[in-house]
Ligand SMILES: Cc1cc2nc3c(=O)[nH]c(=O)nc-3n(C[C@H](O)[C@H](O)[C@H](O)COP(=O)(O)OP(=O)(O)OC[C@H]3O[C@@H](n4cnc5c(N)ncnc54)[C@H](O)[C@@H]3O)c2cc1C
């Protein structure tokens with residue numbers, strides 16, 4: 001498990017970007033209600049950082065070309081993105097948001 | 113069974129087909145496209161495709177899943193040559209005819225050329241994948257490049273050619289590139305982007321001739337200068353593809369005229385994308401940018417289906433988005449929203465005009481546009497402010 005940040009640091013309605021040497025890919029963390037969602041921060045279309053985007057309920061809109069991704073499934077609602085972004089299961093342990101390391105491992109599919 | 117024909121298989125055509133199915137249309141769907149290639153996306157043509165960073169399959173607009181959902185007949189490599197509004201019959205190249213109950217016009221635009229110029233090797237326009245491949249081929253050899261026109265496509269081609277190691281000159285008729293679209297300050301900033309990256313900018317002159325025997329050798333300017341060139345790229349705008357509608361009764365004037373719901377002057381015929389000049393509160397707009405071609409077909413599909421189903425099309429949503437365009441040049445992301453007037457004041461909001469920044473245009477104190485370089489987050493915030501101002505216009 002990799003510890004990402006204290007749950008207390010997550011503000012509803014805001015995206016927290018995690019980019020650290022010990023985390024294989026940049027991540028975006030979002031708290032919606034009581035649930036914490038963790039997705040790849042890099043858009044599946046080009047290279048935008050989704051944490052620069054607009055949050056609307058369970059959706060995050062890419063700041064460059066406006067595909068909207070569902071935080072629950074990773075799926076985009078419309079082009080230009082066609083592929084989903086990866087979603088990662090997180091747990092809160094002792095107030096820290098943690099993610100399974102295996103979930104972050106890059107596959108041939110995602111390593112572009 | 114009902115038949116809907118979508119003419120044009122670019123972004124707008126594919127999106128119209130997608131929207132028709134998403135809205136529950138289960139009749140016959142025929143897509144007629146002049147290009148033989150499977151539908152593809154154009155923005156990468158001047159960027160990643162020229163740089164050799166992506167191939168045809170990376171820019172496909174459809175995949176197997178989408179084609180299954182669309183369940184359409186694809187007539188690719190097939191140009192529509194006429195439309196008879198009374199029978200709503202399309203004439204296809206070769207004389208075949210196709211009857212349709214509803215028609216979506218999505219024939220886009222083509223690159224404008226310089227009139228009266230000789231046909232020489234090395235002279236290009238850039239609109240299609242074939243164009244991009246031909247240009248990439250020419251750019252694979254050393255040689256000087258002259259780009260005619262400093263608009264978005266010209267700027268992106270210049271940036272790509274420069275990245276490939278060429279000596280590049282942009283010739284722009286106005287005093288600054290994009291002057292009339294973005295005003296003097298922003299045009300100055302974008303002009304500096306070129307010169308900072310080693311691209312020469314020749315402004316305030318026109319091109320009067322192309323000189324060469326087989327291949328182009330020189331570009332002749334209106335001030336008498338001759339610029340040596342092995343490759344010339346003409347980026348002087350686009351012309352809507354409406355000629356095939358001559359005699360159809362569908363009214364055209366620099367594009368297919370539509371109302372706020374994408375309906376043309378003929379019932380059961382809608383238009384969307386680069387080809388459509390739509391009515392909106394701001395008057396009439398024909399937008400040649402990607403986001404418009406993505407979103408407008410959804411409105412067009414909605415109003416066409418309402419008409420075919422005998423429902424009130426006036427109950428359907430209208431197309432009146434905040435115009436948006438992005439461009440990638442010299443490794444920076446440029447984003448512009450709204451329709452700023454040339455005389456609107458540009459006001460810095462964050463960053464610095466010498467580097468990355470976000471800025472707003474103001475007219476009589478009111479926000480009229482947003483311009484940003486490498487500041488997507490700030491751009492998004494400002495665009496939302498502008499969107500609220502736009503919707504109460
Ligand atoms: C090189 C390039 C780079 C671009 N970069 C950007 C960018 O960075 N950002 C941005 O916002 N926008 C960009 N654009 C603009 C964007 O790509 C267009 O707005 C978009 O492609 C318009 O889609 P469309 O489907 O309306 O028209 P088109 O893409 O032009 O498609 C129309 C299709 O209809 C076909 N057709 C025409 N006549 C007929 C006929 N009679 N019968 C059958 N088929 C016909 C054409 O062959 C074509 O395939 C770029 C455009 C180009 C060319």
Ligand code: FES
Nearest residue numbers: 043045046062065
């Ligand atoms: S980079 Fe996100 S939609 Fe293009």
